[in-house]
Amino acid sequence: MKLKLISIILFLVIMAALPISIVKCNFTNSDSGNSKIKNNVSEPSDSKQINDKKTLLCGLVAAQYDESYCDETIRAIAILMQSDYDAEPQKFHLKNKDIYLSKNEAENSIKEKYSDFEKAVNSVSEIKITKDNKTLYIPFAKISNGQTITDKEYDYLSPVASPWDCFNVNYEPENKCAGVSLCGLDYLCKSGMTAEKALKWYLPEFEIG
Numbered sequence: 001m002k003l004k005l006i007s008i009i010l011f012l013v014i015m016a017a018l019p020i021s022i023v024k025c026n027f028t029n030s031d032s033g034n035s036k037i038k039n040n041v042s043e044p045s046d047s048k049q050i051n052d053k054k055t056l057l058c059g060l061v062a063a064q065y066d067e068s069y070c071d072e073t074i075r076a077i078a079i080l081m082q083s084d085y086d087a088e089p090q091k092f093h094l095k096n097k098d099i100y101l102s103k104n105e106a107e108n109s110i111k112e113k114y115s116d117f118e119k120a121v122n123s124v125s126e127i128k129i130t131k132d133n134k135t136l137y138i139p140f141a142k143i144s145n146g147q148t149i150t151d152k153e154y155d156y157l158s159p160v161a162s163p164w165d166c167f168n169v170n171y172e173p174e175n176k177c178a179g180v181s182l183c184g185l186d187y188l189c190k191s192g193m194t195a196e197k198a199l200k201w202y203l204p205e206f207e208i209g
Contacts, residue, residue, distance in 0.1 A: 050094065054125075055102075057081055058117045060092065062101040064182060066142075067109045071116060073186040076195035078120040079208070080138060080180060083129035087137040129199065131156060131206045138203065143170050144177035144184065148202065151178040160202055164188075179203075 050056040060081040061074060069077075085092060094100040103114050128135060139154055144162045151157065157179055164187040165171055180202045188198035196208045 054118070054121050056094075056100070057085065057121045058114065059094070059100040059102050060085065061117045061120065062103075062106055062110055062114065063097065063099050064140075065110055065113065065117070066182070066186075067113075069182075069186050070190050071120070072189035072193075072195050072198075073182075074113075074116055074120045075124055076185045076189060076198050077182065078117070079124045079127050079129065079195055079199060080140060082121070082124060082127070083135055084137050084140075086128075087135045091137065124195075127196070127209060129203065129206050129208050139179035140182060141175070141177035141179070142182050143168055143175050144181040145171070145173050145175040148177050148179060148181065154178055156205075157203070158205060160204065162202070 050059070057078060061078050064077050064081070065074065092099055097105060101110065103111070106114055129138060130136075136156055137154070138157070139151065144165045146163050146166045147161055148157075148159045150159050162177070162181045162184040165175070165177075165181055165184050168183050168187075170183065180199065184202065185195075185198045188201060189195060193201075199208050200206070
């Protein structure tokens with residue numbers, strides 16, 4: 001009788017403890033599952049994932065294009081974009097349409113010129129802009145005020161005259177440009193210079209080729 005009573009008591013103790021064990025186990029598994037899901041959530045990237053470099057460069061050229069630019073100017077911009085992206089890709093926030101404009105996003109004259117961007121990018125794939133055998137980021141602007149300026153961040157650049165910018169319809173005395181004036185490139189290319197020579201005007205201490 002005593003043995004039977006002890007068995008009943010042990011059975012009741014086990015049954016009472018069982019729900020606690022189940023709840024604890026479920027809580028642990030649930031917490032582990034949430035942790036796993038959290039670790040698998042990736043942070044949103046600031047840049048689009050573009051695997052093909054030529055596609056990327058076409059988008060960079062398209063974003064800087066102006067319908068007044070000639071084909072040789074497009075080549076010059078392609079060389080500049082290629083060199084700059086190789087030097088400091090983190091400066092290019094590809095979700096910004098002012099920096100990267102895909103073929104699907106392009107409209108009107110830019111969309112019509114996209115095949116020319118592709119042609120330009122293909123033609124300059126082997127051309128580099130270097131100084132002392134280093135690829136350095138070259139800043140640029142649409143237009144200067146007639147002279148490029150010095151910039152502490154880019155102390156490897158020298159200011160140069162860009163007087164033709166003064167005759168551009170977009171000229172303003174307040175325009176600031178360190179590095180390369182895109183309107184200046186266009187003027188020089190339309191005057192008969194190659195893309196390489198036009199870039200060399202703004203980057204006299206660099207090797208281009």
